[in-house]
Amino acid sequence: MRGCYVMNQNKQKLGVMSNKKTSQFVTRFASYSVLVLMTALIFIPILWMISTALKSEEDIWDTPIEIIPSEPTLYNFKNLWSTHPFLQYLENSLIVVCSATLISVCISTFAGYGISRFNFRGRSTYMAFLLATQLFPSIMLLIPYYKIFMTVGLIDNISALIITYVSFTIPLCTWMMRGYFAGISKDLDQAAAIDDAGRIKVFTSVILPIAWPGVAATAIYAFIAGWNEYLFALSFINTDTRKTVSLGIGQLIGEYNILWGELMAGALYALVPMVIIFIFFNRYMVSGLSAGAVKE
Amino acid sequence: MMKSAFAKRESRSGYIFAGPAALFMFALVIYPMAYGIFISTQKTNLIDEWEFVGAKYYLQLISDSAFYDTLTTTTLFAAAVVIGNMVLGLLLAVIVNQKIPMVNFFKVVLMLPWLFPEVVVGLIWKWIFSPLFGLLNHLLFTFNLIETETDVLGRETTAFIGVVFVCIWKGYPIVMLMMMAGMKNIPQERYEAAAIDGANKWQQFRHITLPGLKPIILVAIILETAWWFKHFTIIWLMTSGGPAGSTETVSLEIYLQAFTNFNFGRAAAESVIILVILMVASLIYARVLRDESE
Numbered sequence: 001m002r003g004c005y006v007m008n009q010n011k012q013k014l015g016v017m018s019n020k021k022t023s024q025f026v027t028r029f030a031s032y033s034v035l036v037l038m039t040a041l042i043f044i045p046i047l048w049m050i051s052t053a054l055k056s057e058e059d060i061w062d063t064p065i066e067i068i069p070s071e072p073t074l075y076n077f078k079n080l081w082s083t084h085p086f087l088q089y090l091e092n093s094l095i096v097v098c099s100a101t102l103i104s105v106c107i108s109t110f111a112g113y114g115i116s117r118f119n120f121r122g123r124s125t126y127m128a129f130l131l132a133t134q135l136f137p138s139i140m141l142l143i144p145y146y147k148i149f150m151t152v153g154l155i156d157n158i159s160a161l162i163i164t165y166v167s168f169t170i171p172l173c174t175w176m177m178r179g180y181f182a183g184i185s186k187d188l189d190q191a192a193a194i195d196d197a198g199r200i201k202v203f204t205s206v207i208l209p210i211a212w213p214g215v216a217a218t219a220i221y222a223f224i225a226g227w228n229e230y231l232f233a234l235s236f237i238n239t240d241t242r243k244t245v246s247l248g249i250g251q252l253i254g255e256y257n258i259l260w261g262e263l264m265a266g267a268l269y270a271l272v273p274m275v276i277i278f279i280f281f282n283r284y285m286v287s288g289l290s291a292g293a294v295k296e
Numbered sequence: 297m298m299k300s301a302f303a304k305r306e307s308r309s310g311y312i313f314a315g316p317a318a319l320f321m322f323a324l325v326i327y328p329m330a331y332g333i334f335i336s337t338q339k340t341n342l343i344d345e346w347e348f349v350g351a352k353y354y355l356q357l358i359s360d361s362a363f364y365d366t367l368t369t370t371t372l373f374a375a376a377v378v379i380g381n382m383v384l385g386l387l388l389a390v391i392v393n394q395k396i397p398m399v400n401f402f403k404v405v406l407m408l409p410w411l412f413p414e415v416v417v418g419l420i421w422k423w424i425f426s427p428l429f430g431l432l433n434h435l436l437f438t439f440n441l442i443e444t445e446t447d448v449l450g451r452e453t454t455a456f457i458g459v460v461f462v463c464i465w466k467g468y469p470i471v472m473l474m475m476m477a478g479m480k481n482i483p484q485e486r487y488e489a490a491a492i493d494g495a496n497k498w499q500q501f502r503h504i505t506l507p508g509l510k511p512i513i514l515v516a517i518i519l520e521t522a523w524w525f526k527h528f529t530i531i532w533l534m535t536s537g538g539p540a541g542s543t544e545t546v547s548l549e550i551y552l553q554a555f556t557n558f559n560f561g562r563a564a565a566e567s568v569i570i571l572v573i574l575m576v577a578s579l580i581y582a583r584v585l586r587d588e589s590e
Contacts, residue, residue, distance in 0.1 A: 111317030119303070143563055199309050
């Protein structure tokens, strides 16, 4: 009787074990299926873009379509430079985006520190306002900005874009920096600070050096946001030599005859800074986001 | 005495650090928005014609069925993209949060679309969907799924689905990243305890992961709704709102109203309405999610 009971129990245990194994196998199989499918969905467009960029204009219209170009050529990459002031686009983009990033990161770092450390009147209102700016349709600023820039003569001038990009990166950057500073112990600065001058000194010599990863992450976000912007550039810039990369390649599609090879080459050029950032700063991007998004 | 002096000093330091940002925000956001509300009451070409028309544009808009159509399209578009992003982002975050081989490789791959500028995303997919020699048609032909070329972006239903698909392709990584960050804050012991009690993966997800992520899910839904409700670039490049207005969202309508029709007052009034809608929507979200957690 007793032996029978033990055996029964063993059987049950075995059953549970194999059940667990099967369910683990099923979970893994499902997980990898999703991952592989997603990878395909991500890589196919990328490969198609590269493949098109490497084809001559005739090969693009060849049937059947060649996924891997039989006679790859860099013609599109070169031709884009001669038919459009692409180097100028690049220069404009870099000037606009780097200036805007620098300005908003400086201001936001200070503000983020102030909000995370000091209790001042209007602090919670200010924080609520920063979050609320995410709800404002950026397009709501489009018309007032257009009129203001027209009045001060900044239409068709890349300075207008610097100002615009600063306006929408400050809230996000401040929010991210605040999250980052909240994660740094207050003991460090509270002990040392006596007056305002002391506080600024403590901030620059003690806190800032520790906060570099957060500043880097924030700068990357500001850079990406600026590099991607299209609507304001489209509305404020008319002259070809003042266009940004986003605007320049976006408008290739409006041309009478769409040259897909050149378009895809342009798209690849626009991706270069993103790839560089990703390779070098990948670590900061994720940690910065978690700091900004999660910490209350 | 001591305490109030300290509070004063605290306060002043706060203003010194946060002041510049506040000034910038006032000059670059609050003032232009107020100015935008002013413009919405004017019949103007922004140069020399300024005529006060009061609430004329607002009244016009609330009785304009075309504007309602645009709002409906925008709502459907935003809802589809946000739901897609949330479901896909959460699913992928859960998957890559497991300790399984190669998971770090997949994490990097899955983040790639987020790096792609919207312009680039719009252009690549427009080319893929192209009826002439586009990749999609080629693949559909190869697998004998169609007999004649289909112009995905040239027909109303498929254009809408196509645009939504592309926006989800571009938009899910940010949700995935937020969810991954949120999961880091859920104590591992809870899962271990649940596993000992015999909870399966789905039960663990349902009773530990989901409640743990609730605050960040709320933030993500509000931000995503605001972002996609006002989205412009991808739609503009892929369809310019067509065919027959089937993908015309409010941002496109405002842009066209302002820079094609030069009807700046009406465009400004439209943007004020969108702001109100987004504010109300986020209040409702916050209320609903808070009630649920109580």
